[in-house]
Amino acid sequence: MGLNLVTAIVLINTDPGGEEEVYNKLKGMNEVSETYIVYGVYDIVAKVDSPDMDSLRNFISNNIRKLPKVRSTLTMIIMESKTQKK
Numbered sequence: 001m002g003l004n005l006v007t008a009i010v011l012i013n014t015d016p017g018g019e020e021e022v023y024n025k026l027k028g029m030n031e032v033s034e035t036y037i038v039y040g041v042y043d044i045v046a047k048v049d050s051p052d053m054d055s056l057r058n059f060i061s062n063n064i065r066k067l068p069k070v071r072s073t074l075t076m077i078i079m080e081s082k083t084q085k086k
Contacts, residue, residue, distance in 0.1 A: 011042040011074040018069030019043045
């Protein structure tokens with residue numbers, strides 16, 4: 001991961017039954033490093049890596065939010081991270 005890389009967690013709500021379709025499309029996007037179908041308030045959690053804030057905003061607005069069956073998103077920019085050792 002580059003020094004200036006901007007990483008965000010994007011929480012996604014889909015139309016009922018649309019989780020699998022959106023999940024599969026996200027898996028094919030280079031900017032999406034991780035994606036999960038989850039239970040709870042949101043349907044999908046995606047980790048997105050981008051070179052800068054403008055690129056991140058454009059990617060989420062023009063690629064994720066415009067996917068068919070995506071109802072809404074909530075983006076959380078990662079400020080600091082710690083990798084857990086296994």
